[in-house]
Amino acid sequence: IAHFQPKHLAGKHVLLTAGPTFEAIDPVRGITNLSSGRMGFAIARAARAAGAAVTLVCGPVALPTPAGITRINVVSALEMHAKVMECLHAQGADVFIGVAAVADYRPATPAEHKIKKEDGAPPPIELVRNPDILAEVAALPNPPLCVGFAAESQKLAEYAERKRRSKKIPLIVGNLIQEGFGGDNNAVTLFDETGATALPPGSKAELAHTLIERIAKLLEKPEKP
Numbered sequence: 001i002a003h004f005q006p007k008h009l010a011g012k013h014v015l016l017t018a019g020p021t022f023e024a025i026d027p028v029r030g031i032t033n034l035s036s037g038r039m040g041f042a043i044a045r046a047a048r049a050a051g052a053a054v055t056l057v058c059g060p061v062a063l064p065t066p067a068g069i070t071r072i073n074v075v076s077a078l079e080m081h082a083k084v085m086e087c088l089h090a091q092g093a094d095v096f097i098g099v100a101a102v103a104d105y106r107p108a109t110p111a112e113h114k115i116k117k118e119d120g121a122p123p124p125i126e127l128v129r130n131p132d133i134l135a136e137v138a139a140l141p142n143p144p145l146c147v148g149f150a151a152e153s154q155k156l157a158e159y160a161e162r163k164r165r166s167k168k169i170p171l172i173v174g175n176l177i178q179e180g181f182g183g184d185n186n187a188v189t190l191f192d193e194t195g196a197t198a199l200p201p202g203s204k205a206e207l208a209h210t211l212i213e214r215i216a217k218l219l220e221k222p223e224k225p
């Protein structure tokens with residue numbers, strides 16, 4: 001299909017994050033989540049098919065790298081944050097899409113050695129906040145067009161719109177976890193300043209193309225005064 005795609009994003013650089021992050025507790029254990037990376041990879045493919053140069057910063061996922069895409073593998077949220085900032089500094093980006101399910105918290109000090117089972121009280125794990133990559137990118141002086149994802153298990157519209165406003169981004173893609181996480185299909189709703197638009201449910205590849213078309217339209221819009 002790619003050959004017949006209009007090249008809406010020719011000459012543009014799209015930077016995106018995908019997959020989960022893994023936050024070490026000790027050398028063999030950590031905190032992670034069930035994000036498969038499939039939605040992010042589908043969007044990377046769709047952006048490439050639309051003619052963009054694509055950089056994909058991804059957490060631990062077992063997915064092949066789509067053709068023509070620059071892939072940067074990371075493990076933790078801190079590494080993901082560092083690579084995204086490094087890439088923006090080095091190359092800049094026209095669009096940033098945060099598709100990764102970034103861990104909100106990480107263990108404050110990962111143990112140097114494997115934690116041993118002891119009698120008595122279980123060991124406590126002290127958590128600290130991870131940086132919010134998307135919010136930080138959106139707050140840059142000359143930010144790329146920022147797009148976020150909100151995976152929720154309930155009250156999708158309320159939480160997604162709240163996230164869009166608090167992160168100060170023009171577009172957020174909301175989905176119910178029950179409908180998307182890990183699978184090949186997804187049902188998503190777009191939230192922007194005009195309100196909510198549910199996209200027809202489809203494969204992650206189809207949804208990715210629709211989303212990329214929407215993003216290309218937003219890029220064309222003249223800047224607001």
Ligand code: C5P
Nearest residue numbers: 098099100102130131132133134148149
């Ligand atoms: O705040 P929450 O994690 O629910 O927001 C989800 C959106 O923010 C996603 O687009 C995700 O990629 C991004 N995010 C991020 N860095 C974080 C947490 C979330 O970029 N630390």
